[in-house]
Amino acid sequence: MDLSHPQSNLTLNFNSSSSTTTSHSSPPPSHHSISLHLDPPLPPPTLPLQLLEPQSNGGTLDPLPHSQSLFNNDTDDDDDDNQEFRILGHSMCLKRRRDSESSSSSSLSIPLPSSKRFPLPPPDSSDLDARRAAVRSWGNQPLQIADPDVYAIMEQEKKRQFKGIELIASENFVCRAVMEALGSHLTNKYSEGMPGARYYCGNRYIDEIETLCCERALKAFNLDPKCWGVNVQPYSCTSANFAVYTGLLLPGDRIMGLDTPSGGNTSHGYYTPNGKKVSGASIFFESLPYKVNPQNGYIDYDKLDERALDFRPKIIICGGSSYPREWDYARFRHIADKCGAVLLCDMAQISGLIAAKECMNPFDYCDIVTSTTHKSLRGPRGGIIFYRKGSKPRKRGTLLSQGHESDQYDFEEKINFAVFPSLQGGPHNNHIAALAIALKQVATPEYKAYMHQVKKNAQALASALLRRKCRLVTRGTDNHLILWDLRPLGLTGKFYEKVCEACHITLNKIAIFGDNGTIIPGGVRIGTPAMTTRGCLEADFETMAEFLFRAAQIANTLQREHGKLQKTVLKGFESHRDIVELRARVEAFATQFALPGFDI
């Protein structure tokens, strides 16, 4: 349906000849309806009603003009038959239909909760009480009673988190306050739009929360609100990245990000070695990856420079999922300027380190910065987008003006529109409140001390593994993660990951550069934020290095005993004596450290 033509053959019809009725009475027969008419008849309409825009009314927003009278009152039936709505900025005519008008087969009928024609019998009060009580009784049940099955599984998961060593670099444990906000009544509210401009009414407090969250996001990264804006609504970082592409690019436009086997994230574009387009970034846009130098594991900036000038991407992305070293943002900026690209940093992995000034600051060089909110940042699951606003610096060349070069950034409008309505619906307000809480903590000296410890712990872990002659990519780390190349030990990341899991240590397999794609990853990624949150210091990470090394020895033994037929090996090995013994040590170690928010 082409909404760009206001004369589109679509009208919205209301049928309302009804009187008001109490909320406890039965719904009336359904011929009192709102109907969506398409003329000539089309297949069932796909236009979401949410796209009806609130009309601005003398400076105040009136999300559904005249809706009160339409739903509750039959005295103004003789008012204007036509009412105007806007759908994505286009005027639409909303026409009331009289009862006598029949509904066409192509109309969408929605029952209205009122009836004058069919008066209801007087309510029986005991029946009403019983019905109210029935609804309330399950509405107030605690989880354990309401759903013992889910409760039991959740308890098991809590135990797993408590008894194990969590070394997945992307994971963390949120604090009690964040969890309280996540499990709160804020999940009940719809609030499509932005603070002060929502589709639904009743968003006064939701607006306050989102505004506070945005202010805290800017403060956490020391950003001037005159030069930077932020959108805290993305449901994840993948969605945040896709919103940036959607807002700034046309389908088929070009982007460049770090190759996934080199440590990039698939949301920056990825094709499998046989050419299958994996991520939306590659399906809807054209992506060309840059890579790390296979000799040393560092990003090959010279090659990136050369390829970018040939490929002429509209967006260059720095930031990745498995890169243990600093990013040379100044070099990225230089390359982006040479080919006229926007520079996007996805700081998902290291946003906590950046906020605490434990890593270099991408905001000094980048146009747009995205992040997850649940990794080192230690907030609820979600995504966030920071974008430059105000005047552009004189020398910065961006292609995205597409002919009409302006001296002002226009990211704000494009990105906000891409997040909603292009890609998402109602924001998850419980998550936004939880993020506001986490961001308040990010600005504290305690959080800075925590991030400092995360980095020290990563260095202690790296040193302890290097002392055991393990091969680490780039021989160490500048951030919270290390990459252990297991190929010299004759192990694959997949097998080692399984052995560790059996010993109650969680980490994840990764491709090591030079691998043949991601099919048989040759290493593992190990991160320190989660165990640092549980209170582990350098000496504890030395102990964890010992466990990790022991797990590699066990994996080797298993391979020697059973050959490389790993599927058979994997089957019964949880009860292998070496694994049982290491698991017991791991659990005894891990249970010394509390899980935030739980008294276990």
Ligand SMILES: Cc1ncc(COP(=O)(O)O)c(C=O)c1O
């Ligand atoms: C750099 C980077 N970007 C994006 C993502 C995807 O984040 P999400 O799971 O929130 O979509 C990740 C996840 O690990 C990541 O490391």
